[in-house]
Amino acid sequence: MHRTIFTTPVVNTLLRAASIAFLKLAGWKLEGSLPAAHARCVLIAAPHTSNWDLPYTLMVAFALRLNIYWMGKQQIFRFPFGGLMRWLGGIAVNREQSSNLVAASAQALRAADGPLQLVVPPEGTRSKTRYWKTGFYWIAVTAEVPIVMAYMDYPRKLSGLGPVFTPSGDVEADMAKIKQFYAPFKGKNEQQFDAKH
Known part of the structure; x- marks a missing residue:
């Protein structure tokens, strides 16, 4: 994968200190940590x-x-x-080629020779959506990596990493469990998020 702000040593150190200071001053609380055994994963x-x-x-x-x-x-x-955007860790996506996106993302995760967490929003968009997309799930299944449930709750100013979830292959049952975990969390525009669908 390409070099990013997270793999640029001096910049990483400075921005980590600045990020911790800003989040603390803004009243945000962070929870959880990434288990070393799951350094390669899909982050929801x-x-x-x-x-x-x-x-x-x-x-x-x-x-x-x-x-x-x-x-x-x-x-x-x-x-x-x-x-x-690429230096910030971005990967350009053509939304009209979602089937290729799953395969390419899984290949990138398998080929990584170090820690790599691929962040995928299940809604697929910041606009209100009725149904969650399952791309993140199939990327994890194809790459044979776990899913780590990351969250951001704006009203409580709470963010962090939740449990590690290993897909079973039963997408309907697994999605129900994942959505159950996210049900209490609210986004900045909370009317646009619905973990029930």
């Missing part, structure tokens, strides 16, 4: 309801010493911001 990012989710996610990733990559629609990778 939910709820995803606002453009503010990206900067907060980056700060939380620094604070928790993660090495994240995230997917974004290809339009935000156009000149002049493409290089910056």
Whole structure:
């Protein structure tokens, strides 16, 4: 995978300190840590309801010493911001080719020779959506890595890493369990998030 802000040593150290300081001053509390045995995984990012989710996610990733990559629609990778977005861990996504996206993402996870956490919002968009997409699930199944349930609850200013979930292959049963975990959390625009569907 390409070099990112998380694998740039001096910058990483400075931004980790700045992120911890900002989150503390803003009243955010962080919970959990990534088990060393699951350094390669798919991170669910939910709820995803606002453009503010990206900067907060980056700060939380620094604070928790993660090495994240995230997917974004290809339009935000156009000149002049493409290089910056990739350095921030972004991977451009063509939403019209979702089947290839699962295979390519799984291959990247399998080929990584170090820690790599691929952040995937189950809603697939920050707009209100009735049904969760299952791409994150099939990426984990194909790559044979676990799913780590990351969350951000804006009303409580609480963010962190929840339990490690190993997919069973029964997508309906597994999705029900995952959504049950996310039911209490609320995004910045909470009316746009529904973990029931």
